[in-house]
Amino acid sequence: MPLNIDFLQILLHMLNFVLLAGGLTFLLYKPVNRFLEQRREQFAGEEKRNRESAEENEKLRTEYEQRLRRADEEIAERKKAAEKEWADLSAQYIREAQEKAAAILLAAEQEAEERKEHILESAQTEIGELVVCATQKLLSDTVTPERNSALYDEFIRLAEDTITAERSKHDKK
Amino acid sequence: MERNAMNKKRRNKKLIFLAIWLAVLAGIVVGILLLWPPGSRHENIREVMRDGVLHEQNKMDLFGLEVNPGLISAYMVTAILLTAAALIRIFTIPGFQTVPGKFQCMIEKLVEFFSDMANSNSHHRPRLVGAYIFSAGVYLFFGTLFELFGIQWPTASGVSMSLPAPVSDINAAIALGVLSYALILGAGIICGGFRGALGVLKDFSLPISMSFRLFGALISGLLVTELVYYYVSLSFVLPVIVGVLFTLLHAIVQTYVLTTLVSIFYGEAVEPKPRKRKNKKAKR
Numbered sequence: 001m002p003l004n005i006d007f008l009q010i011l012l013h014m015l016n017f018v019l020l021a022g023g024l025t026f027l028l029y030k031p032v033n034r035f036l037e038q039r040r041e042q043f044a045g046e047e048k049r050n051r052e053s054a055e056e057n058e059k060l061r062t063e064y065e066q067r068l069r070r071a072d073e074e075i076a077e078r079k080k081a082a083e084k085e086w087a088d089l090s091a092q093y094i095r096e097a098q099e100k101a102a103a104i105l106l107a108a109e110q111e112a113e114e115r116k117e118h119i120l121e122s123a124q125t126e127i128g129e130l131v132v133c134a135t136q137k138l139l140s141d142t143v144t145p146e147r148n149s150a151l152y153d154e155f156i157r158l159a160e161d162t163i164t165a166e167r168s169k170h171d172k173k
Numbered sequence: 174m175e176r177n178a179m180n181k182k183r184r185n186k187k188l189i190f191l192a193i194w195l196a197v198l199a200g201i202v203v204g205i206l207l208l209w210p211p212g213s214r215h216e217n218i219r220e221v222m223r224d225g226v227l228h229e230q231n232k233m234d235l236f237g238l239e240v241n242p243g244l245i246s247a248y249m250v251t252a253i254l255l256t257a258a259a260l261i262r263i264f265t266i267p268g269f270q271t272v273p274g275k276f277q278c279m280i281e282k283l284v285e286f287f288s289d290m291a292n293s294n295s296h297h298r299p300r301l302v303g304a305y306i307f308s309a310g311v312y313l314f315f316g317t318l319f320e321l322f323g324i325q326w327p328t329a330s331g332v333s334m335s336l337p338a339p340v341s342d343i344n345a346a347i348a349l350g351v352l353s354y355a356l357i358l359g360a361g362i363i364c365g366g367f368r369g370a371l372g373v374l375k376d377f378s379l380p381i382s383m384s385f386r387l388f389g390a391l392i393s394g395l396l397v398t399e400l401v402y403y404y405v406s407l408s409f410v411l412p413v414i415v416g417v418l419f420t421l422l423h424a425i426v427q428t429y430v431l432t433t434l435v436s437i438f439y440g441e442a443v444e445p446k447p448r449k450r451k452n453k454k455a456k457r
Contacts, residue, residue: 012240013345024255028261029288
């Protein structure tokens with residue numbers, strides 16, 4: 001054959017290569033490829049899990065944020081309600097205190113009025129007695145204009161002293 | 174300061190003297206070698222190069238059969254590769270880690286390279302062609318590098334000679350070309366039936382072109398190497414560049430070319446072809 005081509009040797013080369021191809025495929029190519037495939041799948045699985053985990057985390061974060069927002073709103077509402085309740089209560093207390101104070105004042109005024117009247121009544125009785133006494137005295141003594149004037153002065157002074165004494169008693173009480 | 178400058182000058186002078194002395198010595202040696210008669214050779218350059226291409230004279234014995242040295246190299250390369258593969262399969266692959274070490278990384282990269290090439294060039298049934306181009310690539314690459322080791326083997330006439338690359342034998346190149354074509358044809362028939370086979374058969378020149386491209390590329394490198402090795406005068410520095418770099422470059426380029434071509438033709442063969450609908454209305 002030209003170029004030293006030999007069909008037997010071609011077949012021997014083919015046999016050699018087929019043997020080599022089979023051996024390399026089963027000893028190296030397939031096991032390494034299988035390993036690479038497994039690792040690729042492992043990485044893909046991990047990536048998928050990470051993605052799912054990230055999505056779950058994001059979901060939880062959103063949920064927590066919503067809860068926090070709701071809690072904040074609830075706290076604000078409760079605070080507002082408490083403030084309103086406190087304001088109402090304080091207003092009520094003030095109103096009651098004012099009413100009580102007004103009642104006390106009214107009672108005190110009434111009592112003072114009663115006492116005043118009582119004092120005036122007792123003063124009038126005493127004045128009457130003084131007048132009766134003075135009249136008796138006047139009638140018993142000689143009545144002169146000087147004496148008369150002195151009696152009136154005496155009467156007025158006694159009346160003033162009595163009133164002053166009553167007032168000081170009342171103030172002390 | 175002055176003493177340092179003096180020392181520097183002396184050192185420079187010494188270096189210049191040494192360089193001149195070495196250059197003169199090298200010139201004399203080269204001259205001697207150029208004039209040295211190649212009388213000790215038992216065959217001339219023409220015979221060496223003819224034998225390098227055709228392997229007509231230096232046959233080797235394989236179980237009583239006289240064969241080309243390339244066949245012995247092929248079986249030796251196969252034995253070495255299969256042993257290495259078995260050792261890797263037994264000792265390395267079971268201990269593969271998720272985060273690879275250097276050796277694991279190299280093995281993974283090697284497999285991945287051919288696997289990716291198969292996947293990118295043929296989108297249908299890429300596993301078969303992936304395994305094939307992996308084997309062909311490894312065989313071609315290491316087979317071409319094999320000649321660098323210069324393993325000596327006795328010829329049938331009793332003379333010892335270094336074993337060449339397996340594909341420098343035209344029979345090996347034809348075998349590889351025909352096998353590649355058979356794979357493509359087989360895949361075409363499996364995937365496309367009769368139409369698929371026709372599609373592949375129209376490229377009947379493929380095995381011839383593949384074989385001779387491979388053989389031509391390998392043999393050109395071999396001839397240049399033989400030429401360089403033949404003359405003693407060219408055996409300084411040059412063989413390192415020619416021998417190592419040419420062989421390495423050939424190994425890489427031929428591996429890449431053959432595997433790419435096979436995967437592309439395979440991809441075309443297995444690609445599902447859309448059926449042409451007969452437009453009856455238009456005919457009417």
